[in-house]
Amino acid sequence: MFRIRKIYDDTSVANRHAITQVQAIIQQQFPTARREDMEKLPLQLHDPVKYKYRSVLFVADDTAGNVKGFALMLHMADINVTYLELISAAPRKNGGGIGSLLYERIREESAKLKVNGLFFECSIDEDRVADPATLKNNQLRMKFYERYGVYPVCNNAYDTPVKPGDKDLYYLMYDALDTGAPLRLPLAQAVVRAILERKYHGIVPKEQVEEVVESFRDDPAILRAPRYKAKPAAVHKHEKTAIALVVNEGHAIHHVSDKGYLESPIRLPQILKEISRTGLFERVEPRKTPAALLRRIHDPEYLSFLHDVCKQLPVDKSIYPSVFPGRNRYRKSTDVEVQIGCFCTDTTTPLNRNAYLAASGAVDCAVTAAEMLLEDYDLSYALVRPPGHHAEWSKFGGFCYFNSTAAAAEYLSDYGRIAVLDIDFHHGNGTQDIFYERPDILTVSIHGDPSYAYPFFTGNAAETGKGEGKGFNMNLPLPEDCSVELYQKTLAKALKRIATFKPDYLVIALGLDTAKRDPTGSWNLVAKDFHRNGTLIGAMELPILIVQEGGYRTQTLGTNARCFFEGLHQARKKDAAS
Structure with missing residues (x-):
């Protein structure tokens, strides 16, 4: 093959x-x-x-x-x-x-x-x-x-x-x-x-x-007559016009039924039902991601800890961090429920028996979707949960355990320059943390200002990268009452920065929690606005991978996703026709 x-x-x-x-x-x-x-x-x-x-x-x-x-x-x-x-x-x-x-x-x-x-x-x-x-x-x-x-x-x-x-x-x-x-x-x-x-x-x-x-004088030029009894080639189209779709089918094993926990299994079926109506997608089965790739984006100690803790927890139990050691992280406790504070950023993201398995499945899907950009597809979509963009090098949080978006970007970085655009309502602190000192991966995030929005302590405009990565991280924080016009003006600014970087591949961390009445956000984007966002992004003449992140208002989640992809695909068709 x-x-x-x-x-x-x-x-x-x-x-x-x-x-x-x-x-x-x-x-x-x-x-x-x-x-x-x-x-x-x-x-x-x-x-x-x-x-x-x-x-x-x-x-x-x-x-x-x-x-x-x-x-x-x-x-x-x-x-x-x-x-x-x-x-x-x-x-x-x-x-x-x-x-x-x-x-x-x-x-x-x-x-x-x-x-x-x-x-x-x-x-x-x-x-x-x-x-x-x-x-x-x-x-x-x-x-x-x-x-x-x-x-x-x-x-x-x-x-x-x-x-x-x-x-x-x-x-x-x-x-x-x-x-x-x-x-x-x-x-x-x-x-x-x-x-x-x-x-x-x-x-x-x-x-x-x-x-x-x-010596060329014929107008038009004369071509030599056929000399061989050559059967006409059965020409096949190799570049796919469909969007490769990789779905984390095993996501439902991670189901936290605790009151107020919004990252529920219903999110994926709602999206899948609506996007399937478009006829734009072609299903691809996920492939297993080598463990070595995860170790390139996450601390091996962190990976081992998550694996071991999740494996030993009872099926019906979720544990939440309550104590955070700060600078004394390496003074280990024998109590697992105390230990998890060493590797977590908040008190709202639990560990349970299936968190590791579901998050691993999400990474498999995201990396498989990235591989599709090397195998004739121009657009691909990893429909996954749990989300991943809040997972840092050595910490989980924000419903995220492994950073699927970062895993896909890291995989593609072997084949060229990568731009990651995070359009979730919340800052992609994990992706920023993982690539903060990298000049080959540009990270851009449009999100609610950390003065009022999770994760609160990252996402300021002054955070532009460190060392060799200085200038390759761009944060575009927006106000709590951000208008649609301001949002799309900011999106255009982000895409302009990406264009100047001249990446070979674009990875989109797609958050649908920018929608009107989303329980975790404060903005008012509706279906037509998601369509416009897709159109603006689709106009970028780049292979594009979309990895699903947040979005929690299930009443409009599927419709907004469908409109985004319709806009994305229409922009590509328009470019091809022009």
Whole structure:
């Protein structure tokens, strides 16, 4: 099994590991490739100005990060075309349709960019190739492209040697991306000039560039007639338009029936019932999260404590902290009900036998939903409880035990820069605490001012990060009587800050407790306002993961969630159509 994911830069460990493997594949599969071309791969991914094109690397890899194949696409925005520079399966990995899947993803990406065509080179398949084995491989490659209705551009000097005796000769191929659009002469000449001057800079002499460009004279260009009996490819759409939905089905085991405890199991069915009406979602089964990931966001001692205490509690008993040791946390008591104050921030979040299990299930769902952004989905939603954004590095509180939002962000941080936007009514103190010294994960929170709203002691605008993370935490506290207009103006400000950070993925901690009459909040957002919020967020041209946090007014909870996702999805459809 493998997935195909996009790599825009080499800033993360996983991306650098993938790029190193791609370079090894190039060295093995293209022995005549210049060393400098392999070495420039990481540079061209993050310096489009220098190379005069934006590079996007697609890798087919498994969950362990083993690369099975790759395709490198260049987007030349100034002439509005894409160019497939390289595509290859790893040695001994040329089965399983990897080449087809990679090429189809390149075509999809090109179509999404609304370019005037996809271009690439293909080795000549005529008797000028002396070696029979090479000729056969070239013919098979051409037959592959004919299956997609892609043919060489005829009547030009593109397939002539740069130097006398050169044996690596190529046709220029044109893929109209199923539009049937003819290749007009001005575009053909512009494309040829761009390829020769940018990709072959310093290799093809200026005089030869002009000669090859001028050899293109047909308007529109004439494409070679089919030569092979190639059955048309059954093209599949790989990027999903549905929203991946991962539901914590086992959440109901965590049911605290104590009077006044608002985080009840009914919350999830209410949301699920309403969003299911939209037809926007595709269910995905959760996968187990490695324990090592939890240890990256939570203190191992804290994890062990929660596991052991919850396991030993009776089924029908919940215990609440009542004593908080402060600086003397490490002077341990033998009384479990006293000990829990070492790891908690309030007196309203109990531990019981199933708290650990339910919270673990929520993390599994959130991380699985994050994985979906690497597996063809552009939007995903982890519908989970208990919530998680108040869970800090070594403390639980605010109905939260494990920080599912932070776990998902931490997982994605292996694949690029992450922005977390918390739109729960309450400050995401746990997420802030976990990432406060990190420059690779931007945390932004819109919430009730801590002068009146839980958790009271965090969430001020002056809290902007620490050390390397200075400037990468943004708090936007709002007044108790915040108007809808002020809220959405603040949301626009948050999204602007996120845009300047230029993340690869956006994680939304979705609180629906900003709703009118929510028992834990004081604001007055209604269904149309949640729709507008979804529209504003959906307009961000980023893969987006939504993790469910708070929201406790069950009468409107489902409707508000449905409206948010309808707005989110409509914004994406609008962007795709424009």
